[in-house]
Every structure is written in C-alpha cells, then in structure tokens.
Amino acid sequence: MFHRTAIHVLLFTFMHWITKVRSLNNEKMILDILGARGVGIREATRVDSIDGCMEKCGKCKVIVFYADQMCVVFDIVTAAFIVSPGAICCIREEYNVMSCAPCTLMKFNVTETDVTSLRSKIGIWHYFNSSSSIVNIIPHRWRKSSDDYEMICQSEGAHLASIRSREENDFISGLASSACHCKHIGIISSLRNFSVYSWRDGTPMNYTNWLPDEPFVRFGRLCGHMWEWKGWANENCDSYLSPSLKCCAVCKKPTIT
Known part of the structure; x- marks a missing residue:
C-alpha cells in the first residue's frame, strides 16, 4: 500500500x-x-x-x-x-x-x-443547489437504450434525471455539452396512456421543454432525451439511438442530509 x-x-x-x-x-x-x-x-x-x-x-x-x-x-x-x-x-x-x-x-x-x-462506482456528481440534488453525466455507449441507462443510474441509487425548472434544464444542458449532442433524461410515458408523461423518480411533472411537434405520437412505452439546443424529444424506451448522435445520459439523486 x-x-x-x-x-x-x-x-x-x-x-x-x-x-x-x-x-x-x-x-x-x-x-x-x-x-x-x-x-x-x-x-x-x-x-x-x-x-x-x-x-x-x-x-x-x-x-x-x-x-x-x-x-x-x-x-x-x-x-x-x-x-x-x-x-x-x-x-x-x-x-x-x-x-x-x-x-x-x-x-x-x-x-x-x-x-x-x-471496479468502481460512478462517484463524481455535480451539485445543483436549487433542487438539493446531484447529477452525473454518463458518456454515450453503443447500443444503450434509455432503459439501459436507467439501470446504470439505479445501481448508484439514482434515476435518469428529472427536471423541475428552466434553471435546472439549462444547468443539465450545459454539462459536457461539447461531448454530448443529446442526453437521456428521466421522462417516461404511462403504460396505459402513452401520451401521459411522468418522471422516473416520482417528481411531479411541473415543467416541460418539448421541441415543437414533440412529444411525437408513437406506439409503445416512450422516454425522452434532451437535445444540445435544450429542447426535448421522445423515443421508445428500449430503442438505441444512432451512435452518431452521441447521446449521453444524466443520472440524478438527492443530496445526502
């Protein structure tokens, strides 16, 4: 040693x-x-x-x-x-x-x-004071879906990120912006009604930032990602976005008190 x-x-x-x-x-x-x-x-x-x-x-x-x-x-x-x-x-x-x-x-x-x-855990987190939470960017990996990234976040006691305000949206959008063209976040549709969305971590859905014409009408359970210009779009939760899109993921959890 x-x-x-x-x-x-x-x-x-x-x-x-x-x-x-x-x-x-x-x-x-x-x-x-x-x-x-x-x-x-x-x-x-x-x-x-x-x-x-x-x-x-x-x-x-x-x-x-x-x-x-x-x-x-x-x-x-x-x-x-x-x-x-x-x-x-x-x-x-x-x-x-x-x-x-x-x-x-x-x-x-x-x-x-x-x-x-x-072997080590994710470990390095960015603190966002307004929501008393910490977030971490997971680099894009080939053939990883929103559901796959959620499992990675859960292994760290977190979920894909919920976003409660414009300030938090801008904060998350600015993290690793040069490396990530988009970021998976924790928005997910209802199993019974694919047009109704909520956050994976149970946070109330009080803020959205969908791009024009989004969320797009699709079949199946839908998840969301944030584009580098800060608007949101949806895709099937088990689908793989093209590697050329360089879509990272954002894990979020409360700070320890």
Whole structure:
C-alpha cells in the first residue's frame, strides 16, 4: 500500500498532465510530460466514441474514455490514481477480454487478473443547489437504450434525471455539452396512456421543454432525451439511438442530509 503523500503526488501528477494534454491542439499527445510513461500512459487523443477509444488500445491493459471524448491508453497497470468524472474504464481481463464499467477513482496497483479492486462506482456528481440534488453525466455507449441507462443510474441509487425548472434544464444542458449532442433524461410515458408523461423518480411533472411537434405520437412505452439546443424529444424506451448522435445520459439523486 502506498503512503498517502505518494498517492497525492501521483494524483496531482496525472491530473496536471491531463490538463496539459487537453490544452494542446494536436491530436497525438507528447507522452513524456511530467513522467506520463511512468504511470503507464501510451497515448491520449480525442475520439468519437468508446469504440474509437477501444480501437486505439491494441494490446493495451487499460483505456479511459472521458465525457469530453478524451481517450487515454495505458500499456501497463501501475500505481496511479485517476479522477475521471463520468468516464468509462475498460480493463483487460483473462482470455484477452476487455471489461468496461463506469470509473472515477481507480487504483492501478494490482495484477492484470486481480481486477476486482479496479471496479468502481460512478462517484463524481455535480451539485445543483436549487433542487438539493446531484447529477452525473454518463458518456454515450453503443447500443444503450434509455432503459439501459436507467439501470446504470439505479445501481448508484439514482434515476435518469428529472427536471423541475428552466434553471435546472439549462444547468443539465450545459454539462459536457461539447461531448454530448443529446442526453437521456428521466421522462417516461404511462403504460396505459402513452401520451401521459411522468418522471422516473416520482417528481411531479411541473415543467416541460418539448421541441415543437414533440412529444411525437408513437406506439409503445416512450422516454425522452434532451437535445444540445435544450429542447426535448421522445423515443421508445428500449430503442438505441444512432451512435452518431452521441447521446449521453444524466443520472440524478438527492443530496445526502
């Protein structure tokens, strides 16, 4: 186990390096900044999706895909702590399989097959004072529906986000706006009447921001998403939006009192 001071140094070093590389204009990053190779980093570049990040991996040990589309590739698993708001971490397991899960605080001081301690919860949340709640952006993932994202949120004691005011709508819309063209939110139609909507978390439906001609009349249980220009649209809850739409998801839960 590393001394607390050493952990803080590693954390500062990595995060300072990430800040540096994100400020560069070129897509291929110089890896020797502040000893990046010392924490196992081979490459840091922007990609369109987690699938694009996976393509960069090759025989790497770990990839981290951030909500702002930064992809960081690790060739070795070393003693490094990574703070990764809304990121997805993929770790090479037995039989050369890459296993992916949300990550925020990852400790890379284990063996390749000892991946249990590399599992982590979503963990990094944004506080919205007016509703005494915290929200988190989940990066878009191929073949994930609104129902799939709701299950991810529930695993963290949350639901896809309810929105109670224009201020909250603008707050959520502004999170990770450069990486997410749309965001799944927690609006869902009634099982008996598909034209009647409510919030998954039981919040009263006192505010809506549908785009013109929305909600569109469809068959089946319907869910909603927020477009980057802040209007809402609906789709079937079990449908997969095109990866080119880069539709993330927003989890929300009350603050702990």
